[in-house]
Amino acid sequence: xxxxxxxxxxxxxxxxxxxxxxxxxxxxxxxxxxxxxxxxxxxxxxxxxxxxxxxxxxxxxxxxxxxxxxxxxxxxxxxxxxxxxxxxxxxxxxxxxxxxxxxxxxxxxxxxxxxxxxxxxxxxxxxxxxxxxxxxxxxxxxxxxxxxxxxxxxxxxxxxxxxxxxxxxxxxxxxxxxxxxxxxxxxxxxxxxxxxxxxxxxxxxxxxxxxxxxxxxxxxxxxxxxxxxxxxxxxxxxxxxxxxx
Amino acid sequence: xxxxxxxxxxxxxxxxxxxxxxxxxxxxxxxxxxxxxxxxxxxxxxxxxxxxxxxxxxxxxxxxxxxxxxxxxxxxxxxxxxxxxxxxxxxxxxxxxxxxxxxxxxxxxxxxxxxxxxxxxxxxxxxxxxxxxxxxxxxxxxxxxxxxxxxxxxxxxxxxxxxxxxxxxxxxxxxxxxxxxxxxxxxxxxxxxxxxxxxxxxxxxxxxxxxxxxxxxxxxxxxxxxxx
Numbered sequence: 001x002x003x004x005x006x007x008x009x010x011x012x013x014x015x016x017x018x019x020x021x022x023x024x025x026x027x028x029x030x031x032x033x034x035x036x037x038x039x040x041x042x043x044x045x046x047x048x049x050x051x052x053x054x055x056x057x058x059x060x061x062x063x064x065x066x067x068x069x070x071x072x073x074x075x076x077x078x079x080x081x082x083x084x085x086x087x088x089x090x091x092x093x094x095x096x097x098x099x100x101x102x103x104x105x106x107x108x109x110x111x112x113x114x115x116x117x118x119x120x121x122x123x124x125x126x127x128x129x130x131x132x133x134x135x136x137x138x139x140x141x142x143x144x145x146x147x148x149x150x151x152x153x154x155x156x157x158x159x160x161x162x163x164x165x166x167x168x169x170x171x172x173x174x175x176x177x178x179x180x181x182x183x184x185x186x187x188x189x190x191x192x193x194x195x196x197x198x199x200x201x202x203x204x205x206x207x208x209x210x211x212x213x214x215x216x217x218x219x220x221x222x223x224x225x226x227x228x229x230x231x232x233x234x235x236x237x238x239x240x241x242x243x244x245x
Numbered sequence: 246x247x248x249x250x251x252x253x254x255x256x257x258x259x260x261x262x263x264x265x266x267x268x269x270x271x272x273x274x275x276x277x278x279x280x281x282x283x284x285x286x287x288x289x290x291x292x293x294x295x296x297x298x299x300x301x302x303x304x305x306x307x308x309x310x311x312x313x314x315x316x317x318x319x320x321x322x323x324x325x326x327x328x329x330x331x332x333x334x335x336x337x338x339x340x341x342x343x344x345x346x347x348x349x350x351x352x353x354x355x356x357x358x359x360x361x362x363x364x365x366x367x368x369x370x371x372x373x374x375x376x377x378x379x380x381x382x383x384x385x386x387x388x389x390x391x392x393x394x395x396x397x398x399x400x401x402x403x404x405x406x407x408x409x410x411x412x413x414x415x416x417x418x419x420x421x422x423x424x425x426x427x428x429x430x431x432x433x434x435x436x437x438x439x440x441x442x443x444x445x446x447x448x449x450x451x452x453x454x455x456x457x458x459x460x461x462x463x464x465x466x467x468x469x470x471x472x473x
Binding site: 004005026029032033034066067069070074080081083084085096098099102106109110111112113114117118120121126129138139141142144145146148149150151152153155156157160180181183184185187188189190191192194195197198199201202205206210211 | 249250251252254255258273276277280281284285287288289290291292293294295296298299300302320332336337339340342343344345346347349350351409411412413414418419421422423425426437440441442443444445448449452453
């Protein structure tokens, strides 16, 4: 989590207008879902990796780390697509070639889709992305709520980490039942502190005349139409190229 | 168990999004009204949402030694009620997709349906139902959190079965396969989450009943006199 957020704020494309990254990434994501996966998948994965590593200057190791996250899900699901269960003569399991094909297509599609998503999250901080959804009709209050949650996640994550280290140092995780109790106490404590934090924020804001909306300065980057057009053309070409192969 | 980005075929992804949308919109309306009536609710909800995210990222002690995570849906439903959880859960799932690469944008609808809608409603229904039967609070909370978890996994297995029917035995066979994978791995996890939720609720009742009373949308069960 820290890694994704760190690169989102420090990468080479940080100062580009978020729409220049969001629009191509979402379009490519849509294409990987709709077009035949075995054709578009490798192209999309290569394209997004190239853009993330070559363009935004994010280490390849980090990109691979993000791609590995859904790998566990794929590993759990794939064998069960390739094995077929039949009730015809009692109850039998057998290997199915169609299932294997489906499993292969699904994993390639999922990896390519994660590639698109990780390009977006590694190059664009959430704080830049979320205001964009306001145009999609999400009420301003909900957007503020989302941004507040984004901020507080990091505050609480640090506390959770510190608390866990302190518990571990006191042998709080030395046995299964102790671990369970420690985790419960940690979570309960965290919730208590979350409520206390909310109350302090409330008092602090009330003292500054808070009446329901938080006024913050939103950094505005100039939107470069040529860059956006170039990115969309590349995405379009990727889609077309997949029909050729 | 989050369904990974791009795992569902496009039609299924779109259908689950369409199914989840009315619930989330209803929840968003309710939350907007709550925040409008009482501006400080926004901060409370924000703290709760961030808490839910961090809770879901806490590693659970696991029997097999593998790393596993709590869903927090049961606790959320107990503390805030299911109609608020639909929105909070959606926001948490969005952050999990974007910050942790767990789940995804295209599968958000399917994940919201299993984790932010079905799980919390089942947990809440069980909590209410067992409380009406005068069950001890610890038993109610355990059942709510554990069966809420199980409901989530069953729905996820159903979603995967619908998307990938077995070539020989169709959706039913596929459902049995996916449940077969989930049962041995997720059943112990659901029990652990049930126990964990009991520990958390007991801790909160003991040490922060004042704060709990500030949660206006909290079922009165938790703040009422102990019935342990």
